[in-house]
Structures are given as C-alpha cells and as structure tokens.
Amino acid sequence: MTSRWGALRDLLYGMTGYEFARHAMQIRHELESVFMVVTMGDLIGVPVLPPYYSLRLLPYVVPQIETWKRHMVRRKELWEKPEYDLLEM
Amino acid sequence: MSLRRVFESQPHRRYIMFGGKGGLGKTTLSATAAFWLAGQGKRVLIFSVDPQASLSDIFQRDIFGKGPVPIVQNLWAEEVDADRRIREYQDEIRKKIRDMYGLDRVPEEIDNYIQAASAEPAMEESAIFDAVVDIIVKGDYDYYIYDLVPLGHALYYLSMAKVYDEWITKITKLREDMRQYDQMAATMRREKVLEEDQILNELIYIRDRINASSRILTDRAQTAFFFVVVPEEMIILDTKRAAELFARFDVPIAGYVVNRVLPRELIQASIPEYLRNRITMQDRYLKEITATFGSQILAYVPEMERDVTGLPMIERLAERLFGEASGPEGPEPAGGRGAP
Structure with a gap:
C-alpha cells in the first residue's frame, strides 16, 4: 500500500514539482558560479578585492573548485547556444 | 575650542585619528594625546599598522609585532606586523x-x-584592514588612537571600509539567494530541512565585522579625525584638498592642529636673517590658515628645541598642548598683534 502511495507521490512530483526543482537547481548552479567568481576569482585570473576575506572561505569550497573551473571553461554565452546559431536557422 | 575641550566635552568620541602629510608630526601628536588621556585616568591604546611605524621610535622601545605593550599606567602601544x-x-x-x-x-x-x-x-x-577591525571592534579600551600613515593612504584605508562593506553585503545577499533556491528545490522534493550553510555563516561573520568598523570610522559621535597642518604653502593646499575628499567619504573631521610653529618671542632676540625670514613666512601662512580653517583650529603647537622622542619630551609637549593655558589662540604675529 505504502509503495503504491509512494509511487503515486513520485508520479505527481514528476508531473508537477520535478521541473520546478530542476529549474531551481539550475539557477542555484548558475549563482554558485557567480559566487565562486566573486570570491575565488583569483584562481582563474580575476582579481578579488579583499583576498584576506576570500581566503577565509577557501576551505569550504575546496571540493567545488575542480567542477567550477571546468564549468567556467565549458560555459557558453547566450549567443553561443545552438538555438541562436544564425547559420543553422 | 581647544583640543582639551574637544576631548572633555565629547567623551564618546573614543576613536581618534591624527592625519596629515608625511613628517608633519602625526605620530608626535598621537603619542602626546594618548599620553595626556592616560594621565586623565583613561585606558588608551595607541596603534599603528604602518610597516614603517614610528611608535617604537617615539616611545624608544621595540614594540613591533608584540601586541599591546604597556608604556605608562593606562597607556598601551601596538605596532601590527602585517607580514607575520x-x-x-x-x-x-x-x-x-x-x-x-x-x-x-x-x-x-x-x-x-x-x-x-x-x-x-x-x-x-586587506590583512591590515582586518587587523584594524580586530583592534577596534573589541572595544576594551576607553580610547583608541590610530596613528595613521600619510593622508593618501589614510583616505585609502577609510574608503576601503566603504568598498569592502559593499562587496560583502552584495555577496552575502547572493549567498542568501542561493540558499533560497536550495530551499525551494528541497521543498519540492519533500526533503528534510537543509543543513546549515557554513559559507553563509562565515560571510555573515565577515560582514558584521566590516560593517561595525565602517560604522565606527564614519560615526561623528564616536570618531574624531584631526588634521595636522604646518604653516607652509604646499601643506595648506594639500590639506584643503584632502579635507574635501575626506568629507566626501563621511570622515568626521573634528578640527585642525597647527604644528611646528616657531616661537614668536625669538623675533625680539638678535637672530640671523634666515630665521627671521622663516618666522615672517610662517606669519603669512598662519594668517592664511586662520582665514581658511577659522574656528576649527584647535591648537598651535610650538616647534620644540629638539625632536619629540621619549616620555619626558612627550610629557612636556602634552603640558603645552593640553595644559590649563592651552588654547587655540594663535601665536602673536612677528610684528605684534596690536601694532599700529
């Protein structure tokens, strides 16, 4: 019985909340990148104003640094996305 | 109003700064004020963050990087070693x-x-900035006397408080936004309460410190900034410009102290032409200082017969600067004030 309810709940979540949650996480991810640039920008050559304070945050972001750097390299600007490619239109 | 009256009538102004171009006597006046206040029974910390600080020189003791060092009763001096x-x-x-x-x-x-x-x-x-924040937010002294580096730098430090303030406020807001999206996703997924965001906690800690120091440095009720000026043309021009800039950064200017005034009684004695010319020149610029800064001038400090280092000299200067007879009355012009 519980599993049926569980399945139904998952189904409803999939129909309604899933998209919202995914979207929220996407925005969260984008904000994370911005946050990393303004605090750890020095790591990719963007000077950060008070390095003394940004160093204080460093221990907490150690695990994210690799992913963030990769994300920054692969990051595409709006006009670089396929749907805005003029040649393909 | 005299310098003594400023301290006596505004006891809440506990953060004191003397600023001016290099070599005008900021450290001398800071040390003298600190010495006098300590003598009045106030607990005073005089501190400097300048790597070439002169507090060790004026108190004739090596205090660099040693934390607050007791000098006389109620008076401590500290020179921050930023590198360490x-x-x-x-x-x-x-x-x-x-x-x-x-x-x-x-x-x-x-x-x-x-x-x-x-x-x-x-x-x-930023490390120096944080060292200052560290010292002033603790608040365990009655008076904090900040022996500043020359004007340009002084303004830089003060404006830094404002810039850091904005930086930290913005990124804390950004982090809070991120937290909201986390919260939103967690609610959709019916997940339990999120664990604490340690980065946000750190940011709030940093923000509170920066905000507190920025508030103190620009608060007229708690902070007094004194300009040190000497009767020379370039210094007057520079001080006027700096005063305008400082006003823009909301630095609470409390008044002006005119230092290095040659004793007027010399003119009566037979003195070389060279010295006579210097006195006449000072007279001209003293008039200009009076015309420019008027009632904001708190003291005229005489040029002493030797440099001010060591406690006995500081004590003598304190007596001249804060003694009962001290006041903002300008020195008698060389030609005599009431001379026809």
Missing part, C-alpha cells in the same frame, strides 16, 4: 583545510593559490 599576521593566517587556512577533509597535506593547487593570493599587495592591504 598573513603568515599565521595562511597556516590557519591550511590547517582548516586539512582538518575539514582529513588530509595530511593541502592539495598542491590549493596551496599554490594560498601562496599566490598572499603575495599580492591587495592581501597586505
């Missing part, structure tokens, strides 16, 4: 990383970053 502070801070960060992730050593890339960040000039500036 940065080194200790780096080690603290490294240790935190090792502890948090159970590592034997900090990953090379991260360590390189810590080293590179620490080599930047901006690191020293």
Whole structure:
C-alpha cells in the first residue's frame, strides 16, 4: 500500500514539482558560479578585492573548485547556444 | 575650542585619528594625546599598522609585532606586523583545510593559490584592514588612537571600509539567494530541512565585522579625525584638498592642529636673517590658515628645541598642548598683534 502511495507521490512530483526543482537547481548552479567568481576569482585570473576575506572561505569550497573551473571553461554565452546559431536557422 | 575641550566635552568620541602629510608630526601628536588621556585616568591604546611605524621610535622601545605593550599606567602601544599576521593566517587556512577533509597535506593547487593570493599587495592591504577591525571592534579600551600613515593612504584605508562593506553585503545577499533556491528545490522534493550553510555563516561573520568598523570610522559621535597642518604653502593646499575628499567619504573631521610653529618671542632676540625670514613666512601662512580653517583650529603647537622622542619630551609637549593655558589662540604675529 505504502509503495503504491509512494509511487503515486513520485508520479505527481514528476508531473508537477520535478521541473520546478530542476529549474531551481539550475539557477542555484548558475549563482554558485557567480559566487565562486566573486570570491575565488583569483584562481582563474580575476582579481578579488579583499583576498584576506576570500581566503577565509577557501576551505569550504575546496571540493567545488575542480567542477567550477571546468564549468567556467565549458560555459557558453547566450549567443553561443545552438538555438541562436544564425547559420543553422 | 581647544583640543582639551574637544576631548572633555565629547567623551564618546573614543576613536581618534591624527592625519596629515608625511613628517608633519602625526605620530608626535598621537603619542602626546594618548599620553595626556592616560594621565586623565583613561585606558588608551595607541596603534599603528604602518610597516614603517614610528611608535617604537617615539616611545624608544621595540614594540613591533608584540601586541599591546604597556608604556605608562593606562597607556598601551601596538605596532601590527602585517607580514607575520598573513603568515599565521595562511597556516590557519591550511590547517582548516586539512582538518575539514582529513588530509595530511593541502592539495598542491590549493596551496599554490594560498601562496599566490598572499603575495599580492591587495592581501597586505586587506590583512591590515582586518587587523584594524580586530583592534577596534573589541572595544576594551576607553580610547583608541590610530596613528595613521600619510593622508593618501589614510583616505585609502577609510574608503576601503566603504568598498569592502559593499562587496560583502552584495555577496552575502547572493549567498542568501542561493540558499533560497536550495530551499525551494528541497521543498519540492519533500526533503528534510537543509543543513546549515557554513559559507553563509562565515560571510555573515565577515560582514558584521566590516560593517561595525565602517560604522565606527564614519560615526561623528564616536570618531574624531584631526588634521595636522604646518604653516607652509604646499601643506595648506594639500590639506584643503584632502579635507574635501575626506568629507566626501563621511570622515568626521573634528578640527585642525597647527604644528611646528616657531616661537614668536625669538623675533625680539638678535637672530640671523634666515630665521627671521622663516618666522615672517610662517606669519603669512598662519594668517592664511586662520582665514581658511577659522574656528576649527584647535591648537598651535610650538616647534620644540629638539625632536619629540621619549616620555619626558612627550610629557612636556602634552603640558603645552593640553595644559590649563592651552588654547587655540594663535601665536602673536612677528610684528605684534596690536601694532599700529
């Protein structure tokens, strides 16, 4: 019985909340990148104003640094996305 | 109003700064004010963050990097060693990383970053800034006398408070926004309460410190900034410009102290032409200072017969500056004030 309810709940979540949650996480991810640039920008050559304070945050972001750097390299600007490619239109 | 009256009538102004171009006697006046206040029974800390600080010289004791060192009863002096502070801070960060992730050593890339960040000039500036925050937010002295580096730098430090203030407020807001999206996703997924965001906690800690110091430095009720000026043309022009800039950064200017005034009684004695010319020149600029700064002038400090170092000289100057007879009355012009 519980599993049926569980399945139904998952189904409803999939129909309604899933998209919202995914979207929220996407925005969260984008904000994370911005946050990393303004605090750890020095790591990719963007000077950060008070390095003394940004160093204080460093221990907490150690695990994210690799992913963030990769994300920054692969990051595409709006006009670089396929749907805005003029040649393909 | 005299300098003494300013201190006596505004006891809440506990953060005191003397600013001016290099070599005008900022450290001398800071030390003298600190000495006098300590003599009045107030607990006073005089401190400097300048790597070439002169507090050790004026008190004739090596106090560099030794924390607050007692000088006389109620008076402590401190010279911050920024380099050592940065080194200790780096080690603290490294240790935190090792502890948090159970590592034997900090990953090379991260360590390189810590080293590179620490080599930047901006690191020293922000470390010094934090050292000042550290000193003033503790608030365990009655008076804090900040022996500033020359004007340009002084303004730089003060404006830094404003810039850091904005930076930290913005990124704290950004972090809070991120938290909201986390919260939103968690609610959709019917997940339990999120664990605490340690970064947000750190940001709030940093923000509160920066905000507090920024508030203190620009608060007219708690802070008094005195300009030191000498009767010379370039110094007057520079001080006028600096005063305008300072006003723009909301620095609470409390008045002007005119230093290095040659004793007027010399003119009666037979003195060489050279000295007579200097006195006449000073007279001209003293008139200009009076016309420009008027009632904001709090004291005229005489040029002493020798440099002010060591406690006996500081005491003598304190007597001249804060004694009962002290006041903002300008020195008698060389030709006599009432001379027809």
